Amino acid sequence: MSDPRPKPSVLFVCVHNAGRSQMAAAFLTHLAGGRVEVRSAGSAPAAAVNPAAVRAMAEVGVDIATETPKILTAEAVRASDVVITMGCGDTCPVFPGKTYLDWTLDDPAGQGVEAVRPIRDEIEQRVRALLAALLPDRA
Numbered sequence: 001m002s003d004p005r006p007k008p009s010v011l012f013v014c015v016h017n018a019g020r021s022q023m024a025a026a027f028l029t030h031l032a033g034g035r036v037e038v039r040s041a042g043s044a045p046a047a048a049v050n051p052a053a054v055r056a057m058a059e060v061g062v063d064i065a066t067e068t069p070k071i072l073t074a075e076a077v078r079a080s081d082v083v084i085t086m087g088c089g090d091t092c093p094v095f096p097g098k099t100y101l102d103w104t105l106d107d108p109a110g111q112g113v114e115a116v117r118p119i120r121d122e123i124e125q126r127v128r129a130l131l132a133a134l135l136p137d138r139a
Contacts (some may be wrong), residue, residue, distance in 0.1 A: 017042025
């Protein structure tokens with residue numbers, strides 16, 4: 001029997017959409033198995049995803065090599081139930097009725113894969129907790 005409840009949607013936002021938000025979106029997509037709509041965006045997107053983030057995610061079996069940074073739009077925020085910011089501060093538009101969370105995480109920009117691994121691991125822990133909160137009885 002299909003679940004009549006709407007699929008929750010999450011938007012991850014960081015400045016460049018090249019590291020933290022890409023890793024978080026990839027983990028949620030990977031772990032949710034199609035049960036959550038996932039988006040990521042940046043207030044000032046980079047030209048490409050951080051290569052150290054790509055390597056760190058590949059180490060845990062998640063491929064983000066083909067992802068591209070996307071610009072943050074009001075439409076993306078409006079279409080999401082939960083908006084998680086990671087260092088973009090006030091650049092994210094606020095709409096009533098949305099849940100906003102700010103995850104304080106180190107910025108992997110310019111870091112090697114050794115520095116990105118602990119950031120990746122913390123993001124994975126937070127995404128697992130988020131998924132449990134979003135789908136408490138659908139596990």
